[in-house]
Amino acid sequence: MVGEAYSFGGEKMNWYVVQVRSGHEKQIAEKCRTMISNDILTECFIPEYIHKRKFSGVWHDVKDVLFKGYVFMITDKIDLLYSELKKIPDFVKVIGKKQAEIYPLDEDEIAFMKSFGKKGHIVDMSIGFIRGDKIYITEGPLQGKEGLIVKIDRHKRIAYLRLSMFNKETTTKVGLEIISKC
Template sequence: MWYVIQVMTGKEEEMKTIIESKLHRDLYEDCFYIRRERIWCLEGQKICHVETMFPGYLFVTTKDPEALYWELKHIPGLTKLLRAEEDIFLAVSSEEQEFLENLIDEDKEKIVRLSDVKLDDEKKILSAEGPLKHYVGNIVKKKIRLCYVMIEKELFGQKRKILIGIRTREERKQ
């Protein structure tokens, strides 16, 4: 199962490296954070870059979250394993995990790639390929010119607006 570890925002890579170097691999299978591709417009140029999708969150897969918790207590700088109640660790639900896996689509680097969208003449999204393809119906905001949409999903115990980078099929060909 996936569990959520809260860390200082901006320290995701650093904490991931510390966990991988200090904890025995018997305690966990994988430790990662999710990033996403974004397009920025600079001086008329569209530039793709990668940023952290959920700042301050690491994900860890483990069969023994309690043993992992006690080992994590020895690592300075880690905030906490998120908990749903006093003694129960917050596991990512199967629906949430499926959602996140759909976004990263088995990308080994855990990056949510840009979604290619097809637009009609009024800039309405007709269809999408990539991470957005299953969630076109969840769009609550779209900024076609700025190359992103926001979808709304229940995640980590609350409704969240999640930004997904897009590009039109015409832009992809350029």
Template sequence: MILTKETLSAGPKIGTGEGVAHSKRWYVALVRMHHEKKVAERLDKMGIENFVPVQQEVHQWSDRRKVVESVLLPMMVFVHADPKERKEVLSFSTVSRYMVMRGESSPTIIPDEQMVRFRFMLDYSEEAICMNSAPLARGEKVRVIKGPLTGLVGELVTVDGKSKIAVRLNMLGCACADMPVGYVEPIGGEKSNKLKKSIL
């Protein structure tokens, strides 16, 4: 699926599935180390939608540099499946189980809206995406209005003294990218002190 900025801002029908009668949900399959892409290839052949988040990194040596593709969430593959397909995926010898919330027996569901924002961020961000699994205080809800991530809705947070746009993913923490404060606007209500200072 190719995501566009129009897709992202198309409204609630993307995130909530309103008006769409299907039982497919996004799950996180836990796979054997370094088998993320192989599992994805097999799922593709079976016609089961999946997503392995990757990004390019530049590795520098003394005599050369090389751009490599790295997996952002090792040993995890996002799977968009109905109940029957969900069971079929567990038949893979390289898949151990689905991510489950503590105290629950059913696999954790990643809301469609979170997946749309996460994939959009990976597709369009010019900055490296980092996953923050540590508890992160909720930031102000904002919309990006400048730069390649224009249209993205997320939270404005501060990590290690830097302002970032964050997209939360159930059980996985936050996907974060550097974001100048002046590139966002608050959604509803007045500007926070942080946003006010950026325009003074």
């Protein structure tokens, strides 16, 4: 079942993801936003996450793409959207002659995305600690989602998550500051 996103003018909008070449997400999303009418494409976005990166001896907040190779689109007119996507030159170059893969998100995936990347579809840093071999998240979007964490890189301040998204298991990264380990 395709999940419903927003109630827009009394109509329910569905969420979709379009697979694109990794590294081209922002260019494709911008072309979609400028070339496709708002009547067809309600919203086009790329979820991002904030993490820490050290350069010049100082830690900085940096944004990266949460799901590399995917652009999220919200519409209630998928057939018209698909036709419009074919008119975008960069999009055609990315997918070539094969058919574009457009995946509908189900209600659980939409609920997860809404709870995880709130304002502006950006996932904030989480803060937590490790006691024994158990992870405790005290602040941030990972709170209550500790079971999704499969690996932590404390040096890079990154948590690797295993998620069921887009009809498959996928691994993604989010920012996580571990303040203590005991």
